[in-house]
């Protein structure tokens with residue numbers, strides 16, 4: 001791990017040397033899955049080797065301390081207590097565990113934001129159909145972010161849940177997570193925050209945000225392995241939540257006719273885990289914490305803003321990001337080019353971007369009449385040279 005004192009700028013060359021993938025591709029798909037740094041790869045490989053040599057149970061026993069330390073890493077990352085953290089297979093499972101533990105009656109209201117992620121929204125639809133709850137979208141402010149004043153005006157005793165995505169999958173918008181939290185706290189309404197695209201990119205403090213539950217993934221800006229995620233549930237709420245599905249890990253079978261839910265957030269977990277991936281997740285979080293999320297965020301913003309400035313000057317190219325203050329996800333389209341064709345042309349030049357389809361954020365895409373858009377999501381380890389290559393490749397398309 002490159003050792004840069006926190007008061008100095010990040011040593012990008014050292015960080016790139018620590019990122020094997022950076023030598024092969026200009027990777028601007030960090031909102032999809034970032035390139036893993038060496039310590040993450042090593043943590044997972046070592047554990048696989050141990051499993052091969054010792055057996056899976058024996059390897060987990062040998063690594064018990066490191067495995068249990070992953071909860072502490074997550075807790076430190078978001079300023080929570082270790083007992084408030086569950087580790088999951090991905091962010092969606094974490095979110096489902098949180099959401100499906102809520103109960104709704106006919107007429108109960110679920111408030112959400114326009115750029116809500118598809119996985120979350122289809123779950124709202126299912127639960128609304130089953131229970132008679134309604135789903136309502138909080139209006140945006142003039143920049144396209146959720147408007148806290150509009151949210152406040154919607155609150156009444158039937159609002160049972162505020163569930164929003166902090167940074168959506170389809171652009172740089174940052175919803176006002178802490179302003180939403182203030183309103184939720186003031187009215188005692190449960191607040192579930194999807195922090196998938198925020199974690200590893202900006203610093204997160206659940207106490208400052210005021211959310212009750214937060215979900216995140218390992219593979220995106222955190223630079224962890226695929227198939228990892230976590231759930232935070234605030235202490236005061238934990239006792240009141242019964243997971244929609246349980247097993248004998250989250251709810252030990254204590255008497256023939258009785259189970260007892262675990263007191264901590266691990267009541268939302270099941271018994272079997274991918275320990276190598278968990279160790280990779282822990283290594284990724286420790287790596288991010290050692291760099292300092294403030295520095296990470298500053299560099300991400302710098303690169304994303306440079307991309308917006310350069311692309312914004314290209315004719316026939318439209319930037320689609322909303323919000324005043326934007327994160328490191330830049331979405332755009334080019335007249336006369338299908339997004340998928342642009343992605344493929346860039347891929348052929350060793351440049352990775354991704355595309356975002358209307359169906360992944362359908363409300364927002366319909367509201368703004370968005371096509372399939374191209375998504376460039378830089379990370380701190382991207383170099384200025386890589387950015388230049390990317391701009392050149394886009395300009396070449398234009399010709």
Ligand SMILES: *Cc1c(COP(=O)(O)O)cnc(C)c1O
Nearest residue numbers: 090091092117165168169196217
């Ligand atoms: C990627 C993403 C998810 C899902 O995360 P998984 O780890 O794939 O389950 C949820 N919400 C948002 C906003 C995302 O970008």
